[in-house]
Amino acid sequence: MTFMTTISPATPLEGSTQSSRDYERIAKAIDFIVAARPAQPSLEQVADHVGLSPFHLQRMFKRWSGVSPKQFMGYLTLEHAKRMLRESASVLDATYEVGLSGPSRLHDLFVTYEAMTPGEYKARGCCKTIRYGVHDTPFGAAQILVTDRGVCGVNFIDVLGPEATLEQARTCWSRSTLVEDQAGTADIARAMFAPAGTGERPRLLLKGTNFQIQVWSALLRVPAGAIVSYGDVARAIGQPTAARAVGTALAANAVAYLVPCHRVLRGTGAFEGYRWCAERRRAMLAWEAARTETAA
Numbered sequence: 104m105t106f107m108t109t110i111s112p113a114t115p116l117e118g119s120t121q122s123s124r125d126y127e128r129i130a131k132a133i134d135f136i137v138a139a140r141p142a143q144p145s146l147e148q149v150a151d152h153v154g155l156s157p158f159h160l161q162r163m164f165k166r167w168s169g170v171s172p173k174q175f176m177g178y179l180t181l182e183h184a185k186r187m188l189r190e191s192a193s194v195l196d197a198t199y200e201v202g203l204s205g206p207s208r209l210h211d212l213f214v215t216y217e218a219m220t221p222g223e224y225k226a227r228g229c230c231k232t233i234r235y236g237v238h239d240t241p242f243g244a245a246q247i248l249v250t251d252r253g254v255c256g257v258n259f260i261d262v263l264g265p266e267a268t269l270e271q272a273r274t275c276w277s278r279s280t281l282v283e284d285q286a287g288t289a290d291i292a293r294a295m296f297a298p299a300g301t302g303e304r305p306r307l308l309l310k311g312t313n314f315q316i317q318v319w320s321a322l323l324r325v326p327a328g329a330i331v332s333y334g335d336v337a338r339a340i341g342q343p344t345a346a347r348a349v350g351t352a353l354a355a356n357a358v359a360y361l362v363p364c365h366r367v368l369r370g371t372g373a374f375e376g377y378r379w380c381a382e383r384r385r386a387m388l389a390w391e392a393a394r395t396e397t398a399a
Contacts, residue, residue, distance in 0.1 A: 146160065258272070
C-alpha cells in the first residue's frame with residue numbers, strides 16, 4: 104500500500120549555492136584526494152590535477168566547504184566515518200529523547216502524516232500538477248519537483264542524464280501532469296541550501312509505503328554533520344531487526360539531500376551504495392561536517 108505524507112522540517116541547512124562548474128571541479132578534486140589519500144597529496148598536486156593554481160583551488164575550496172583541502176581530506180577518510188558511526192547511537196538517543204531536529208538546534212520537528220487509501224491516492228494523483236526545474240546546487244545540477252503540498256522530488260541529473268531523469272519523474276508520478284517552471288522552482292533551490300536562520304526549509308511531500316515514510320521521517324532528525332548506521336535507524340523507528348529493509352527504503356528515497364539518506368552508512372563506514380553516487384555522498388558529508396565544525 105502506498106501512502107503520502109507532508110512533512111515540514113524546521114531547520115534550514117547551512118550553505119550557499121555554488122555553480123555546477125564549481126562542484127564539478129570540487130568533485131574532481133575529491134576523487135583525486137580519495138584515490139591518493141594514503142600518500143596525503145599536497146595542495147599543489149590536487150590543484151594540478153584539476154587544472155587550477157594552488158591559490159585558486161584553496162580559495163574555491165574554502166568558499167565551497169569552509170575549510171582547506173587538507174582539512175577536508177580528513178573528513179573523507181574511512182576512519183572519520185567509523186568514528187562518527189561509533190558516536191551515532193548517542194547522537195540519535197539524545198535527539199529522539201528531546202524530540203528535536205538536532206542537538207544544537209532547539210526547534211521541534213513537526214511531522215504530519217496524511218495517509219491515503221489507494222482510492223484517495225488515485226483520485227488525487229490523477230489531477231495533481233507538478234512543477235519542475237533544473238537548478239545549480241553545491242553538489243551539481245538537480246531536477247526539483249514541487250507540488251502545492253511540498254517538494255516531491257530532488258534528483259541529480261548527471262546520474263541518468265536530463266531526459267532520463269525527467270522520464271523517471273513522469274513514470275513515478277504517472278497520474279500527474281508535469282509542467283516546466285524554472286522560475287517557480289528557483290526559490291526552492293535557494294531555500295534548500297540557505298544559511299541557518301534565513302528562512303524555513305521547504306515542505307516535503309513524500310510518497311511511499313508506511314515503513315519507507317517512517318524511515319525517511321527518522322532521517323530528518325539526524326543532524327547535519329552526523330553519520331548513523333542502518334541499524335541505528337532501524338532501532339530509532341522501533342524495528343531493530345529491520346536494518347536490511349532500512350537500506351531498501353533509503354534506495355527508494357526520491358528527495359535527495361532534503362531527506363538526508365547520505366547521512367546513513369553501512370556499519371563498515373563504506374561510502375558506496377548511495378543512489379546519487381559515492382563521490383557526491385562524500386562531498387555532502389564532508390561539507391556538512393566542515394560547516395558544523397566552523398559554526399561551533
